[in-house]
Amino acid sequence: MRKYILKRLLQSVVILFFVAFIIYALMRCLPTSYIEAMAQQKSMQPGSKSYEEWMQQLTVMYNMDGSIVTGFFRWIGSMLRGEFGDSWKWTVPVVEKFNDTVWLSFVMGLISFILELLIAIPLGIVAATKQYSKADYTISVIALAGISLPTFFFASLLKLVFSVKLGWFDLYGLIGRNYNQLNAWGQFLDKANHLVMPIVTLVVVSMGALMRYTRTNMLEVLNADYIRTARAKGLSEKKVIYHHAFRNTLIPIVTIVGGSLPGLFSGALITETLFAIPGIGYTSYNSMVSGDIPFSMFYLVFIAILTLLGNLLADILYAVVDPRVRIA
């Protein structure tokens, strides 16, 4: 087991190296970079140096002289030394900006993830136990609708109904207009109030997949021989489903849930952008659009690490939860 994990980790490092290189090359190849925009702006000022001179100076200043390959190795070097550089757009150290924003995204992700589990798993089980019933069809259609619902459309609908028509929530942002006049509890409530619509969006859009996954796996388990045996023994249907079937359904579910835990830190890029919630997703969206290489690189590599970690965690959990699986 230890050997397996070690091997996987080594593999992940190699994969990460290439992923980072691809992303870095891509960011460097942008036809108009942040630096060019900056040089343009600076050369416009009265009595300033020419665009070319600024360009030259800024390229050196931002460490962007040299080819993509040397630049990449320089970047890797400073990464390994733990120097992540300063964000160009936010003009603070990358780690600081990251720390400022990631926890909000994590809280948002965690709440919606828990809600998702609480809604999707029971509904998936109900759908499987009553296969081809009205309930099953309804749940299946809801799950598929959730998968098919474009995030931005659903968010717009929510805004129209709850923000414009009912006026319960603000359209955008994390804090209200009179946030600074509120006491600590009031500030907490204000933030919570602003997070309701984003979390609802996240839950509705993402629960469909888990619901279907639960249903499929539960169906598979219900068709297994040991369930027939359990029924043949004369156990009550309740006991068969919740004691024998459900526990076995948990195996793949625990795997997938464990695998998606690292993803909680990655932020919800689209949802956060739609609601202007200053989490990691929204921040990185703005960084990427404005060509802020240090922050975007940090974020993208972070996401890649989370993905790899998630896959590894899922595979390990699979072996841990299911004694039949042996990984070599």
Add this chain to the structure above:
Amino acid sequence: MSDNENNKFSSSQTAAETADKPNEQYSLSDDRRVKVLSPGALVAKRFFRNRLAVTGMVILILMFAFSFIGGLVSPYRQDQLFYRTDVQIKDYAGVVHNEEFRYTVNDPVLFKNIVQAQALKNIMAGSDTFTYNGTSYTIEKIADDVYAVSSGGNVVGLASKELVTSSTRDDVSFAFTEAAFRARAAGEGTFTADGKTYTLGEGDSITDAAGSEVAYISAYIVRPVMPDVFFSRDFKDQLIDAVESGQTSFTYTGEDGVTAEYILSYNATSKSWDIKQEIDTKVFDTYSSPSSEHWLGTDRNGMDMLTRLMYGGRISLIIGFVVVFIESFLGIILGGISGYFGGWVDGLIMRIVDIFYCIPSMPIIIIIGAAMDAANLPSLTRMMYLMLILGLLGWAGVARLVRGQILSLREQEFMTATEACGIRPSRRIFRHLIPNVVPQLIVYMTMGLGSTIIMEATLSFLGLGVRFPFASWGNIINDVNNTYVLTNYWFIWIPAGVLLLVTVLAFNIVGDGLRDAFDPKMKR
């Protein structure tokens, strides 16, 4: 699928025989009593028994008809602009009754601003000579409120409360102005300036030898708001009449036959009258509500919404298909190679797949979208790139699926049988291996179509995907970023969103139904 051919053979045979002879003729144990279906027919049967999947299928057919035939049926083109006439009130002119001295300058050096101020001071004080900067000036009173300032015997400028204004598009010369003032002060009917003779007539109107008016003297100044507008004398007269009689509006028909309503208002701070023109203007028919002409209204550019939706559907569907085609093409080839040959080839390809799996696709596409924005690519090229990138980022999933399938199929008995029969490898792969992967692939691709369409729509929504003049469902909804549209114009974004949702849902339902239908273990 070696038994496939067998089945097909037997089913065609039974079909031919049962056509002319009813079942009852055979004995109970006869095989021909049993209707044998090919696997394809079985799948179809299972699929069509699933009511939900059939509904999805019908929705998809309708959606295709809407997008591809709708565009042909619609009376409008996708980029056809519509106009409506709208009464627009524009600032048109300003009228001032001049009560201060204004200067007409002959010599801009000797009669510069500061000299003008000195002259005014001396006029007020009643003195007729002054010296400024070593130059001496004399002030000559021509008439009440008309003074000529001269230096060294030459008139350098005039200070007057009334002005000589040209009636034509040409400016009047200084000599003309001076001569006109002097003639009026002396009560003479004619005067000569610049070698021509002019007549000073009634209402201080100055006409040339041919009898047409060239200028007039008036204390009113009429100034257009737009610099290129020329007012005819007739218009100015009527306007000044209206101002003097205290009217708040008047109507004037110009030489070009355009009748417009003018609204007059007195501005006390600037002591002037503001003239606003009310004119019927042709404007883009933007955000008009649904009507019999435009069933879903018009969008922000004044284009028919329903037609845009049709063409948008076309683009969204085409992008979906092209991307899924690229994905599966790459995926099948690489996955097939990887699965069939195994060994180091497999290892290499799977590591590449791992890398592509690990690349965060949404952020990458956002970055590329922003880059394409900066590069100002034409819309069509941009769309091509978008499809290519989406396809390149998506093939890893297909490759994994194909490889997994082939790995498990390779070990099965029918593959050993093909080997034992001495069938050549290419035939083994394409005739026996690939067809067995197809069911899973079709399911995957159907679902992939849905998610690609969502992906494209999301990008277009963020303004990083399909661009104007092309319509896509995503960039139609894009307008909802404008809160005013979100609040007031439901018909701009709800229909596009519903179409998007319904289409993707239908793709997913059909994919689901196909999965069930392909699965022989299914009970039904």
